Amino acid sequence: MKVTLSIQRSDPERGGEARLENYDVEVKRTDRVLDALMYLTRNVDGTLGYRRSCAHGVCGSDAMRINGAERLACKTLFKDVVDRSGGTVTLEPLRHLPVQKDLMVDQSPFFEKFRSVKPYFVPKAEPTGKEFVQSQEERALFDEATKCINCAACYSACPILDKNPKFIGPAAIVQAARFVNDSRDKGLDERIDILDQPDGVWPCESHFECTRVCPRDIKITKLINLTKRQIKKARAADGRETAEGK
Amino acid sequence: MVHEFDAVIVGAGGAGLYAALEASKTAKTAVLSKLYPQRSHTGAAQGGIGAALGNVEEDSPEWHAFDTVKGGDYLVDQTAAKVLAEEAVRAVYDLENRGLPFSRLENGTIAQRRFGGHTHHFGEGPVHRSCYAADRTGHMILQTLYQQCVKNDVTFYDEFHVVDILLEGTRAHGVVAFELKTGELHVFKAKAVLFATGGFGRMFKITSNALANTGDGPALLARAGIPMEDMEFYQFHPTGILGMGILITEGVRGEGGILKNREGERFMERYAPTMLDLAPRDMVSRAIMTEVMAGKGMRGDRKIDDYVMLDASHLGRETVEKKIPDIADFCRTYLDVDPAVDAMPVQPTAHYAMGGIPTDTHGRVDTGRAVYDGLYAAGEAACVSVHGANRLGTNSLVDLVVFGRRAGRHIAEYVRGASAPREFANATDASRAKIGGLREKKNGAHVGPIVQRMQEVMMTQVGVYRDQAEMDDAIKQIQELRDEFKEVGAQDTGDGFNAEVLNILELESLLDLSLLTAAGAANRTESRGAHSRRDFPDRDDDNWLKHTMATIDDDGVVIDYKDVDLGIWEPKPRVY
Numbered sequence: 001m002k003v004t005l006s007i008q009r010s011d012p013e014r015g016g017e018a019r020l021e022n023y024d025v026e027v028k029r030t031d032r033v034l035d036a037l038m039y040l041t042r043n044v045d046g047t048l049g050y051r052r053s054c055a056h057g058v059c060g061s062d063a064m065r066i067n068g069a070e071r072l073a074c075k076t077l078f079k080d081v082v083d084r085s086g087g088t089v090t091l092e093p094l095r096h097l098p099v100q101k102d103l104m105v106d107q108s109p110f111f112e113k114f115r116s117v118k119p120y121f122v123p124k125a126e127p128t129g130k131e132f133v134q135s136q137e138e139r140a141l142f143d144e145a146t147k148c149i150n151c152a153a154c155y156s157a158c159p160i161l162d163k164n165p166k167f168i169g170p171a172a173i174v175q176a177a178r179f180v181n182d183s184r185d186k187g188l189d190e191r192i193d194i195l196d197q198p199d200g201v202w203p204c205e206s207h208f209e210c211t212r213v214c215p216r217d218i219k220i221t222k223l224i225n226l227t228k229r230q231i232k233k234a235r236a237a238d239g240r241e242t243a244e245g246k
Numbered sequence: 247m248v249h250e251f252d253a254v255i256v257g258a259g260g261a262g263l264y265a266a267l268e269a270s271k272t273a274k275t276a277v278l279s280k281l282y283p284q285r286s287h288t289g290a291a292q293g294g295i296g297a298a299l300g301n302v303e304e305d306s307p308e309w310h311a312f313d314t315v316k317g318g319d320y321l322v323d324q325t326a327a328k329v330l331a332e333e334a335v336r337a338v339y340d341l342e343n344r345g346l347p348f349s350r351l352e353n354g355t356i357a358q359r360r361f362g363g364h365t366h367h368f369g370e371g372p373v374h375r376s377c378y379a380a381d382r383t384g385h386m387i388l389q390t391l392y393q394q395c396v397k398n399d400v401t402f403y404d405e406f407h408v409v410d411i412l413l414e415g416t417r418a419h420g421v422v423a424f425e426l427k428t429g430e431l432h433v434f435k436a437k438a439v440l441f442a443t444g445g446f447g448r449m450f451k452i453t454s455n456a457l458a459n460t461g462d463g464p465a466l467l468a469r470a471g472i473p474m475e476d477m478e479f480y481q482f483h484p485t486g487i488l489g490m491g492i493l494i495t496e497g498v499r500g501e502g503g504i505l506k507n508r509e510g511e512r513f514m515e516r517y518a519p520t521m522l523d524l525a526p527r528d529m530v531s532r533a534i535m536t537e538v539m540a541g542k543g544m545r546g547d548r549k550i551d552d553y554v555m556l557d558a559s560h561l562g563r564e565t566v567e568k569k570i571p572d573i574a575d576f577c578r579t580y581l582d583v584d585p586a587v588d589a590m591p592v593q594p595t596a597h598y599a600m601g602g603i604p605t606d607t608h609g610r611v612d613t614g615r616a617v618y619d620g621l622y623a624a625g626e627a628a629c630v631s632v633h634g635a636n637r638l639g640t641n642s643l644v645d646l647v648v649f650g651r652r653a654g655r656h657i658a659e660y661v662r663g664a665s666a667p668r669e670f671a672n673a674t675d676a677s678r679a680k681i682g683g684l685r686e687k688k689n690g691a692h693v694g695p696i697v698q699r700m701q702e703v704m705m706t707q708v709g710v711y712r713d714q715a716e717m718d719d720a721i722k723q724i725q726e727l728r729d730e731f732k733e734v735g736a737q738d739t740g741d742g743f744n745a746e747v748l749n750i751l752e753l754e755s756l757l758d759l760s761l762l763t764a765a766g767a768a769n770r771t772e773s774r775g776a777h778s779r780r781d782f783p784d785r786d787d788d789n790w791l792k793h794t795m796a797t798i799d800d801d802g803v804v805i806d807y808k809d810v811d812l813g814i815w816e817p818k819p820r821v822y
């Protein structure tokens with residue numbers, strides 16, 4: 001079938017307004033949106049800018065807004081976004097990150113926030129030459145959070161970042177939760193002062209937009225709320241107040 | 247711009263990151279990667295990492311080493327295989343101690359599953375050796391190693407695409423890299439350079455590999471005159487998603503999944519009576535193609551792209567969702583199939599390069615005729631050789647951590663004694679001319695038709711089954727495509743974020759490696775491991791128990807050989 005890809009083009013380096021450019025392509029209903037993009041750059045217009053690598057939804061390169069919603073171009077089939085007669089598919093870059101060119105955004109602010117939550121293992125105990133023992137139940141507690149591929153879809157969808165660009169954002173909290181809930185890690189102790197800040201977990205208002213778009217089906221909002229409760233409990237135990245509402 | 251480091255690591259997958267963690271302990275180290283590190287294809291690995299922990303049942307590194315040698319159809323360097331199997335155990339514990347969230351057994355130790363070709367007591371039956379984190383083992387390894395790099399403040403240059411090596415005789419002095427953001431060419435002077443640029447499955451039409459897996463490291467070293475080892479041994483994984491090549495891990499069969507032909511028959515019973523569906527990949531891929539050619543594929547039309555079914559529905563919903571959740575997700579997304587209910591349509595998919603940059607067990611480039619100073623390789627780009635003619639599942643992830651670590655250590659040691667890298671007056675000239683040339687041909691040819699023909703030729707004529715006439719023709723066609731490539735131009739003339747230039751350079755890499763692969767294959771007149779010829783169906787140890795060393799030059803490919811290290815086990819026929 002025939003579809004029109006309406007792609008937001010811009011090249012801030014060389015100036016000019018962002019504009020939508022239309023490309024007609026012949027596709028199969030089961031083709032990925034990324035397949036059509038690849039076809040275009042290889043055969044029609046080499047100047048189109050976007051990132052991609054794995055082509056099956058595991059590397060996090062090609063999150064973009066497809067018909068207004070954050071998705072991975074490699075995990076979106078045309079049948080998911082147009083009906084049998086074809087139609088138009090709009091591709092725009094992620095929000096809340098500066099556009100570099102066309103569908104490419106500067107992910108550095110996103111990764112800075114990622115780095116800020118100590119996204120690495122801080123073991124409770126010294127290794128003994130074998131594995132740290134962990135029960136299946138303990139392992140299950142943080143399974144969800146290990147799935148994140150840092151695609152930034154949630155970061156783009158989050159309405160809080162519209163009004164507060166300093167909010168660390170959903171993905172960074174997911175990354176923190178990955179370690180906070182790992183029985184082998186020092187967990188919340190190590191990270192509470194980072195998360196319990198005015199721009200840490202508290203700005204989240206549970207709009208669920210992140211959860212809706214996450215291509216790894218992570219229940220992000222639930223994790224954020226769990227983290228809030230854990231912080232409150234830890235602070236209460238110390239007889240301290242949280243930074244909520246500050 | 248010119249930078250100077252003790253060590254430069256090219257590539258931020260499992261191999262590069264592990265080497266960087268080791269080297270950066272004492273040496274001033276930079277990691278250059280064309281992708282953001284977390285986008286590397288190590289993240290796509292699914293099934294597991296092999297190590298004889300013995301958590302489920304008795305196991306030993308010696309059995310693991312033997313399985314590796316036999317699985318590689320005896321083209322494996324045996325001392326290296328022993329190193330691999332012995333250090334695997336420590337490596338897995340080390341990853342766990344760095345936080346890797348392995349799945350767990352009831353007793354809280356690391357979970358292990360069965361995998362193709364891994365046996366107990368030298369082939370008596372399958373063994374639980376693959377340590378896994380559901381079907382996301384590679385994702386967890388990549389994340390864990392990157393997290394450790396963040397923790398240890400390793401220096402990264404993200405989206406720096408290495409385009410050239412600074413080499414003087416047999417000593418490396420650094421690399422040249424193209425910065426995506428600015429289009430600027432940077433010189434990185436270094437006492438030691440490690441290439442860990444990953445695989446190159448994108449030369450084939452159906453592949454499990456990422457679009458970025460274009461073999462830039464091996465290709466640019468080949469262009470610098472360094473021979474590539476055993477390029478004809480390219481592994482086709484038996485179970486790729488029909489038409490797309492996306493991998494369905496062998497772990498599905500490890501958990502009990504079964505391959506069936508159009509008659510519903512479990513055909514592996516006829517090909518590998520003991521190991522059945524868990525025979526090594528080369529054998530299962532051949533079995534599938536043999537069924538297809540006999541008209542027993544699902545369509546029954548005997549065409550090369552016909553397929554068979556992989557059935558896991560009898561495992562039940564709980565096992566599917568717990569043990570292979572991502573596979574279930576891929577099947578639902580791309581096939582509209584729920585593997586807990588229906589079988590999955592599969593076909594062999596180009597998966598893994600056994601061959602590559604020749605190294606010794608410290609990762610040093612070693613061609614058999616010369617050992618290079620300050621030049622290293624590790625991971626899929628390298629050929630140690632621990633995989634010989636056919637890699638066993640779970641052995642690549644082991645290879646990354648074991649030899650990535652060994653290379654990193656050797657580098658740290660080497661740079662302490664090495665003199666400063668030399669000054670190269672015109673270091674960037676060649677790359678500048680090449681890239682400038684692409685931009686001048688603004689109305690030049692598109693890459694599309696060349697990519698398409700290369701992938702089709704390699705898939706159909708240098709695939710699972712091969713013969714002389716087809717391979718000779720493939721060489722001719724690849725040479726034509728290399729000529730056509732000279733007409734390709736970049737429409738994008740900008741400096742910043744010019745991904746088009748890089749895509750063109752990636753195609754150049756794939757064309758060069760396709761030529762080396764086809765030429766090595768056409769030259770080897772026997773069948774061994776993943777290299778199976780209709781016209782020479784048997785293994786020929788008298789003439790061919792040796793590594794191919796292939797060099798590219800203006801007239802084509804020149805072939806030389808290197809001995810196989812056979813110190814431990816005598817070659818035997820390979821039955822499972």
Ligand SMILES: Cc1cc2nc3c(=O)[nH]c(=O)nc-3n(C[C@H](O)[C@H](O)[C@H](O)COP(=O)(O)OP(=O)(O)OC[C@H]3O[C@@H](n4cnc5c(N)ncnc54)[C@H](O)[C@@H]3O)c2cc1C
Nearest residue numbers: 257258259261280281288293294408444625626640642643
């Ligand atoms: C789908 C799939 C599943 C797999 N499952 C398993 C499994 O279960 N068990 C197992 O043992 N093996 C498995 N493998 C194989 C294994 O995952 C790979 O062989 C391995 O991850 C390769 O790692 P690497 O570090 O060598 O390269 P990669 O992880 O591919 O990394 C390559 C790096 O090099 C960089 N790079 C490339 N070119 C350049 C350049 N020109 N300049 C700068 N940087 C560059 C890239 O940016 C990237 O960072 C699987 C492979 C696939 C495709």
Ligand code: SF4
Nearest residue numbers: 148149151152154214
């Ligand atoms: S939480 Fe989900 S949407 Fe957000 S970065 Fe991770 S994978 Fe992407």
Ligand code: FES
Nearest residue numbers: 053055059060074
């Ligand atoms: S290309 Fe990797 S997630 Fe889409």
